[in-house]
Amino acid sequence: MPSIPTILSVRFMLNPEWGVINSPIFRLTGADGPNWLNDPTLALGFSMLMHIWKSLPFWTLILVAGRLAIPAEQYEAASVDGATSWQKFRFITWPSMRTLYLTSTILSMIWTLGDFNSVYLLTGGGPADLTHVLATLGIRYLRLDQVDLSMASIVVALPLVLPLVYFMMKRLSK
Numbered sequence: 001m002p003s004i005p006t007i008l009s010v011r012f013m014l015n016p017e018w019g020v021i022n023s024p025i026f027r028l029t030g031a032d033g034p035n036w037l038n039d040p041t042l043a044l045g046f047s048m049l050m051h052i053w054k055s056l057p058f059w060t061l062i063l064v065a066g067r068l069a070i071p072a073e074q075y076e077a078a079s080v081d082g083a084t085s086w087q088k089f090r091f092i093t094w095p096s097m098r099t100l101y102l103t104s105t106i107l108s109m110i111w112t113l114g115d116f117n118s119v120y121l122l123t124g125g126g127p128a129d130l131t132h133v134l135a136t137l138g139i140r141y142l143r144l145d146q147v148d149l150s151m152a153s154i155v156v157a158l159p160l161v162l163p164l165v166y167f168m169m170k171r172l173s174k
Contacts, residue, residue, distance in 0.1 A: 003054050007121040040130040043123045047131050050118040066100040113157050
């Protein structure tokens with residue numbers, strides 16, 4: 001729920017006519033600012049940024065908790081041996097956290113396939129249906145009364161999602 005007002009606020013800021021970003025551009029130059037969400041590259045980029053923004057608290061909490069679980073004695077011993085920050089990361093932090101990072105990455109990949117709000121509220125799948133993801137495409141076809149295409153857009157992800165879910169279940173059941 002908290003992501004919805006933020007996504008709508010970003011959409012309002014990127015509005016080409018009265019948006020918060022284009023208004024100063026118009027006042028300073030007298031020219032209209034870019035039409036942010038009608039350019040496919042910019043619209044897709046902003047959709048990806050919104051998804052990253054939504055996932056950032058998850059990633060931050062998980063990785064900070066993983067980093068705090070590493071005993072401080074290991075870093076102290078490395079400092080005594082004269083290790084640089086890069087060596088501490090390479091030989092202590094990364095080996096201790098790589099399984100956590102892999103688990104978080106796979107979980108994020110599974111969640112990304114079903115991310116509906118970021119794309120639908122920001123771009124609506126436009127311009128010219130170039131920023132759709134599987135979730136928004138399924139809803140689009142369902143509204144057009146093309147249930148077969150709607151189901152196909154969802155089912156096409158199964159060969160990717162099922163092995164990831166199986167891998168995650170095996171991994172987390174240990």
